[in-house]
Amino acid sequence: MNDATVELDPIVEERRWSGRLIGWVAVLVLANRVADTVMTTPQMVLSEMLEYFGTDQVAWLNSSALLAGAIWSPLLAKSADIFGKRRVLLLTLLVAGAGSVVCLIAPNLAVFLLGRVMQGAAMAVVFLTVALTRQISTPRVAMTAIGIVTSASAIVGIVEPFLMDPLIDRFGFQSVFAVSVALAAVAALCVLRLIPESPVRSSGRVDVGGALLLGGGLAAVLGYASLGQDLGWLSGGMIILLAAGAAALTGWVVLALRVDDPIVDIRALNRPLVLTLLAVVLAAGSFQAMIQLTDLITEVSPDLGLGYGLKDLGPEAVLFAAPAPGILLGGTLAGWLATRIGPARTLLGGIAIGTVATFTMLAGVSSFPLMAGCIGLLGIAAGAIGASGFNLATDLAPPERHGVVSGLVSVMLAIGGAVVTVAGTAVLNATTTEVDGAPHNSATGVYLYVLIAGILFALAAVTATVLVRNRSAPRQTPVNRGRHARV
Structure with missing residues (x-):
């Protein structure tokens, strides 16, 4: 195993906030918006795509980019450590943009899915921007910057429907991919012209x-x-x-x-890093599951007498928009606090907020104001968990492995969201009831769903607490015991 590093580029490292660093952060936020547009925006035109391609394969249209992203991520993460984060980020944006072009002109479903596979490379953009940020600025500055880079693009989600709906109405579902092409091109150009390369490289090879x-x-x-x-x-x-x-x-x-130089060195996954990944996967899964449950609850009228439901109790747009400002606030605040109290404590704080918000939703499933508050708190928790997970993982690993460990955090975020959401949906499907001859999710299923998410959040909190205690424990100085001493 060869962990030696090679410094191939002049070190460009910001030690304090400046106009140049703000410009870099803005470009990296734009790059992350490309990832959001590729992975989630197509869901806005799902019905139009099904009709256009003459298929009912909703699952494949929804999941193809995510599944492809899981394949792309390990390869791109290791390549970034060896060949440079900026270089691989640029390549990733170009591949994702090319995939958007394929989706835009696809004459049939097979070609469209090929484009979605190429678009899946965008899943790597987030962890590449994190690793790059960590290496072009000092750790104290980088932690705050990472909080902004990982959360600021979420705020665009509030206005995206208002911007995209007129385009979709006029030009059809293809307009979503046209926007993706334009964003990828602009982001790639900005990265090429404005962002410096990371100064640290690994001397290994890509397995x-x-x-x-x-x-x-x-x-x-x-x-x-x-x-x-x-x-x-x-x-x-x-x-x-x-x-x-x-x-x-x-x-x-x-x-x-x-092998000597694996794509992910299992032997280098120390206990704190494993605990970090475990806390992230549990907490991220719980957050995603609760967001999906909110979507379901807003479609149910309390007049049905099911014991839950929010339809017509308030503007649904408030619930859909509530997580975005919370994510921005939570991510930015967690990054800033991490420089003062450490990322392990900010991770625990974010998980604690998510735990309280989730259990409070047991009452919020039938109260619009309470639900809106809980969703906002869950957004804060999600922003803090994402930023703290990346900050803590890169703090635990040497610089030559920042790409790989950031990639692991990104994959854990995706796995948690997919697995916990599916588990919650299975609970709902197993506890359905009928009202006027129509099937509906029962109150029992909804409350069990919330309880499962709350318990997972609580388990994540226990894991994060262990992390905090380990990080706070004083390190013992090795005692010299002659020729048998370990140093």
């Missing part, structure tokens, strides 16, 4: 076989979690997909323990 095993295994498992509900958990295709994913991940573990 392509390991990257394909890890990425393919993650994609298969995520595919089973994302598609199983629509295609059947026990159907032959889904069982084969799950088995293939498990086999690929097992093969990756075996390979990673045998």
Whole structure:
């Protein structure tokens, strides 16, 4: 295993906030907006795409980019550590932009899905901007900047429907991909012209076989979690997909323990980093699950007498918009506080806020003002958890591995969201009831859903508490015991 680093570029490192650093952060926020537009905006035109391509494969249209992102991420993360974060970020934006072009002109579903696979590379943009930010500024400045970089693009989500709806009405679903092309092009040009390269590189090599095993295994498992509900958990295709994913991940573990320079060095995953990833996956999954539940509850009228429901109790746009300013506030504040109290404590704080907000939603499922407040708090929690997870992971790893560990955090965010949401949906489907001959989610199912998310948040809080105690514990100075002493 070779962890040596090679400094190939002049060190450009900001030690305090300046006009130049603000410009860099703005460009990286723009790059992250490309990722948001690629991964989530197409959901606005899902029905139009189904009609255009003459298909009912909702699951594939929704999940194709996410699954492809799981395959892209390990390869791009390791490449960034070896060849430079800026260079790989630029390549990623170009691939995602090219994928948007393919989706824009796709004559059939097969070509469209190929474009979505290329667009999936955009999943790597977030962790690449984090690793780059960490290495072009000092840690004290970088932690605050990472909080902004990972959360500021969420605020665009508030105005996006108002900007996109007129374009969609006039030009159809293709307008979504035209905007993605334009954003990717502008972001790539800005990165090329304005952002410096990271000064630290690893001297290793890219284990392509390991990257394909890890990425393919993650994609298969995520595919089973994302598609199983629509295609059947026990159907032959889904069982084969799950088995293939498990086999690929097992093969990756075996390979990673045998080669000198694996795509992710399992032996270097120390206890604090593993605890960080565990806390992130639990908390992120709970947040995503609660956002989906909110979408379901807003469609149910309290007049049905189910014991929950928010329809017509207030403007639904408030609930949909509430997480975005919270994410920006939580991410920025967590980044700023991390320089003063440490990222482990800000991670715990974000998880604690999410835990309180989730359990409070047991009463909020039938109270619009309470639900709006809880969603806002969940947004703050999500922003703090994302920023703190990236800050803590990069703080625990040497600079030559910042790309890989940032990629691990990004993958954990995706896995948590997919798995916990699917589990919650299974609970709802198992506890349905009928009102006037129509099936509805029961109050029992809704409350169980909230309880599961709350318990997972609480488990994440316990994990983060252990992290804080480990980080706060004084380090013991080794005692010299002669020739047998360890140093």
